Amino acid sequence: MQQVSFIGLGVMGYPMAGHLASAGYAVTVYNRTRAKAQKWCQSYPGTQVDTPEQAGTRADIVFMCVGDDNDVREIAGEVLKGMAPGSVLVDHTTASADVAREVAEMARQQQVGFIDAPVSGGQAGAINGALTVMAGGHKQHFDTVLPALETYSRQAKLLGETGAGQLAKMMNQICIAGIIQGLAEALHFGQRAGLDCTQVIEVISQGAAQSWQMENRATSMLNHEYDFGFAVDWMRKDLAIALAEARKNGSTLALTALVDQYYADVQKAGGGRWDTSSLLTRLS
Template identity: 55%
Template structure:
């Protein structure tokens, strides 16, 4: 078992760190709001630190799951950053959904200190984190991935390396592009079924068994019909992810017309006050357009 630090006690990081502790690793956590890290340590029997550097001291692995590129840089760099506390030969594993640019940047900075780096964004949402059933998309040197994969396994149902640093983030972008189109399609289908006089839940249950099936349909259709969105992956975060995807596509000369359109639909949901709603709330926009009161 390894000595591990986990930076970021959000809805994902909190249970992910718990799985590491349950697997037998020695875990120290850090969070910008220290009270959350202290609560985790009390609940799981681990330790907490008041800075990323202190959390990372003497650790073989440092995991992070924070908000965006800037949040990531804030826990990695500087006198109190994780790199300042890590030993040569240790490995930094970043589970944040961020840009491929920041992944390559940190990999380069880490290498200057003899520290390994794996960008490893995840898919599966809060439920996947709580149940230890995340899909983990990795980039980095093969040796660093091989060393980190058994530790990541504590909360993963699948963990695959796709290439060098940044490849994990690029794969996560593809994941988010898929989700955007799928959720919009489901929203339109369920709204159509309702307006046509069908039982939308019954329609969803049948469609889920055929070629139109998806994780989103199986897990979100009923709550979409019921108008319940106070859970799951927030619209604000999805817009952050789609923004990264669209900008990266522009850089590599790829057109993402559907993703760009759905991103604007999510902007409409934000205007409805749904920034913290689950991403399946796209259906609310259609309801408003058809004259319904929310």
């Protein structure tokens, strides 16, 4: 039974760690809020520890799913103190490619492998074990962790060297931002035109306009339901990372920058914790 640890039991990490336990891995968990780790241990077979370093000492593979670059640096620095040479650290946090490279170097000095592996699919994807994992790092380390990744993903792919996973996640968020804005404008237009937008969506979702956002968010948008899903605050964090990377590599993200400002409007209206589909509220 392979020993793994999971650090960060938020809306994504909690079910991801659960899939590992259900698949037969011996799972150790750590969460800053101890009550969350205690609750997880009541739902799944596993062990709770008090520090990231302790999580590192108990694992062949350590998975992290935390908040932002600063969290990644802090937690990685602690967990690596306990990790043995030959083990692998996997970071599922959506963070910058720069911090991925920093942590990879920290891990290398400890003779520990590192994979940056942000995910897409949201809370539902995590619960259903249907996430997409975008990975960067060495193939040897990726091959080591792939069986574990497959317990909660439907697609896990190594896309290049360290940082490639984070760069791919930036592309993912760029696409999503534009698609949601387009869907919001279409619904706004249809409502102003006096159409039954529910019926229209039933029709156009079968054609070239179809998207995951249309299939999963159009109805809730029409019902003004936003108290779920991926929060605007987190999307702005992700878009800031993408825009910063674009400034460095010289790419033009005009639409992304515009949608980011639209999300700032939603935040000002008190919607920081609303789902990203709340872009429609600016237009209604």
